Amino acid sequence: LWPFIITPRRGQLSDPPSQTQISRESSDETTVAQEVSKGHVTPSHAAIRETANGVDSAPSPQTTPKAIPVVANAPPVPSFSLDADEDSDEEDEEDTAPPPSFPAVNSAQRASVKPPAMGPPPPKPSMAIPPAKPSQFMAPPPRVAASNLRALPTTTNSLRIPSRGPLPNRGMPASNSLGLAPSAPIKTPNQRNKVQLTPGHSPLDWANMQKSGNNLSGVSSLVRVTPTQLKYNNGRKGRPAWSSYQGKVYNITPYLPFHPGGEGELRRAAGKDGGKLFMEVHPWVNWENMLGECLVGIMVAESEVKIPQSSTLDDMD
Numbered sequence: 392l393w394p395f396i397i398t399p400r401r402g403q404l405s406d407p408p409s410q411t412q413i414s415r416e417s418s419d420e421t422t423v424a425q426e427v428s429k430g431h432v433t434p435s436h437a438a439i440r441e442t443a444n445g446v447d448s449a450p451s452p453q454t455t456p457k458a459i460p461v462v463a464n465a466p467p468v469p470s471f472s473l474d475a476d477e478d479s480d481e482e483d484e485e486d487t488a489p490p491p492s493f494p495a496v497n498s499a500q501r502a503s504v505k506p507p508a509m510g511p512p513p514p515k516p517s518m519a520i521p522p523a524k525p526s527q528f529m530a531p532p533p534r535v536a537a538s539n540l541r542a543l544p545t546t547t548n549s550l551r552i553p554s555r556g557p558l559p560n561r562g563m564p565a566s567n568s569l570g571l572a573p574s575a576p577i578k579t580p581n582q583r584n585k586v587q588l589t590p591g592h593s594p595l596d597w598a599n600m601q602k603s604g605n606n607l608s609g610v611s612s613l614v615r616v617t618p619t620q621l622k623y624n625n626g627r628k629g630r631p632a633w634s635s636y637q638g639k640v641y642n643i644t645p646y647l648p649f650h651p652g653g654e655g656e657l658r659r660a661a662g663k664d665g666g667k668l669f670m671e672v673h674p675w676v677n678w679e680n681m682l683g684e685c686l687v688g689i690m691v692a693e694s695e696v697k698i699p700q701s702s703t704l705d706d707m708d
């Protein structure tokens with residue numbers, strides 16, 4: 392209700408006060424001099440109001456006067472002046488007085504601190520932390536057994552930890568319960584039916600073998616393969632395993648231990664056209680890249696290959 396008022400300097404008012412302001416000031420029964428004496432207004436206020444009433448007619452180049460409500464018997468309005476000349480004597484005393492002591496003389500903080508001369512010195516703080524009573528702390532949560540952790544219900548299947556077997560996306564352990572290394576590829580319990588390949592038969596190992604320059608096809612030059620020849624080379628009885636794919640014949644024998652789907656799966660395509668099986672399982676795999684060095688030849692009709700009378704397929708082994 393009573394804002395702080397920045398009072399202009401005496402004599403700084405130039406614009407005549409509005410009619411409303413004049414009539415309001417004039418209707419006030421209390422004179423300006425009386426109000427000043429009561430402390431209701433500051434001398435600066437009085438100057439403004441005297442100017443408004445036409446008492447002070449000195450021209451002033453600055454701001455317009457602000458309306459100042461005056462209420463009889465109202466508490467004094469706190470105000471301050473930007474004019475250093477109008478600083479009261481009290482303010483001067485405040486400026487030169489020493490800063491207030493802290494804590495305050497009559498504060499509880501000061502009262503609680505006894506001067507050293509008044510009594511024995513306070514005990515020195517010890518660095519050792521006194522042992523806390525057990526009852527002071529909250530009891531730790533009970534430990535949950537590992538087996539119970541696995542059985543905790545989860546909201547999503549992807550976060551569930553299987554209660555048995557290896558963790559998801561992890562291969563089988565390097566050794567079985569007897570501590571023996573697996574001698575044959577073991578099927579992992581994943582949906583892709585991938586197997587754990589024996590050491591030295593990773594995809595990278597196969598890539599290196601393809602680049603090694605070794606003859607992986609088993610033939611010295613590309614040959615024309617008849618359906619009978621393909622059927623005969625089915626990987627049994629020591630014969631190589633051939634498989635055709637889109638009219639080309641590959642020797643899949645060296646790739647058998649490298650096949651991520653397992654040797655048995657790959658053998659299903661031996662001695663025949665493996666294109667259908669291949670495309671059913673992994674159409675994204677690039678057969679020609681994977682087995683490029685294993686290329687034996689191309690498929691031809693039986694009639695296109697004239698096998699010499701003295702030479703049979705058995706002789707080729």
Ligand code: HEM
Pocket residue numbers: 583584585586634643650651652653656657659660665668669672673676677678681682
């Ligand atoms: C002879 C040519 C073949 C090659 C070069 C070959 C290559 C591959 C490769 C690279 C993978 C890993 C795929 C991946 O990680 O995404 C794979 C996986 C697999 N292959 Fe073959 N494969 C061949 C034939 C076959 C055949 C004929 C079968 C089935 C009769 C088969 C069954 C599988 C299975 C079950 C997997 C594991 C599951 C999967 O990866 O989807 N593969 N094979």
